Amino acid sequence: MTYLHDIDPIALHLGPVQVHWYGVMYMLGFIAAWMLGRRRIRAGRLPGIDEQAFGDLLFYAMLGVVLGGRIGYILFYAFGDFLKNPLMLVRIWEGGMSFHGGLLGVMAGVWFWCRRRRVHFMDAMDFVAPLVPLGLGFGRIGNWIGGELWGKPTGGSWGVIFPRSLPDPYLHMPMQQLRELHAKGALDVFARHPSQLYQAMLEGVVMASVLWWYSSRPRPRYAVGGMFALLYGLFRFLVEFVRMPDEQIGYIAWGWLTEGQLLSVPLIVLGVFWLWLSRRQPTLQPAPQAS
Numbered sequence: 001m002t003y004l005h006d007i008d009p010i011a012l013h014l015g016p017v018q019v020h021w022y023g024v025m026y027m028l029g030f031i032a033a034w035m036l037g038r039r040r041i042r043a044g045r046l047p048g049i050d051e052q053a054f055g056d057l058l059f060y061a062m063l064g065v066v067l068g069g070r071i072g073y074i075l076f077y078a079f080g081d082f083l084k085n086p087l088m089l090v091r092i093w094e095g096g097m098s099f100h101g102g103l104l105g106v107m108a109g110v111w112f113w114c115r116r117r118r119v120h121f122m123d124a125m126d127f128v129a130p131l132v133p134l135g136l137g138f139g140r141i142g143n144w145i146g147g148e149l150w151g152k153p154t155g156g157s158w159g160v161i162f163p164r165s166l167p168d169p170y171l172h173m174p175m176q177q178l179r180e181l182h183a184k185g186a187l188d189v190f191a192r193h194p195s196q197l198y199q200a201m202l203e204g205v206v207m208a209s210v211l212w213w214y215s216s217r218p219r220p221r222y223a224v225g226g227m228f229a230l231l232y233g234l235f236r237f238l239v240e241f242v243r244m245p246d247e248q249i250g251y252i253a254w255g256w257l258t259e260g261q262l263l264s265v266p267l268i269v270l271g272v273f274w275l276w277l278s279r280r281q282p283t284l285q286p287a288p289q290a291s
Contacts, residue, residue, distance in 0.1 A: 002191040068098075130224065133211060153190070207231050211227060
């Protein structure tokens, strides 16, 4: 059975101001990171750091996500469009954020915070890693609501029909007409994998569960960060097989390798390296804060 994607990307209309679901999902991700981070701080997972210092860390990480994610998207996926329209850099509400760019931005923000606080960079990265997956999951739900980053055709009688992915003349038809055609089964041939929901499950629910469990007991330095990099790299690489490549880039090689897969390979390698490196690293012991 197919589903016609028919969701308004605008969450609220406040006069001339429109609040997009995409932005709401980012806010939920930051709130989740704040709540989980406070819990880890109180459990002493980053000794010597109180909630105020954690607030500073989260601020720099959030700044890194937004700036790195947007700049990374421009550099990796839409540099040609940026040269034609530089203002697209600030139109974050329209979508278009790169995880890999966001990760580099977070690492830069964490590094800056660590220099000021004299904390080992990897201790902070290991602390932050379990806070990230829920935000990734919310972000993918934002992609789903926005009807972007859809998957490949299912080739069957199931899947999701994304209006923006339809060919002419369907692409410019009003939604009411598309609903009527869908009710007749005329659009079933265009059904696609809801790859956004696959990623929300893997990058959000599964990664959050595994990393929270894995970090619930003291681990050697590099271990939690390595597990994060490995899991994300593997999950992203696999989902790309059922996700459409970016239209302006297409496949890079062999008729299947995508930009997302190419950018995920270094993460897989880094994750394996950090996990290997963790075998001879010290283990940071929790120092719970007094209530």
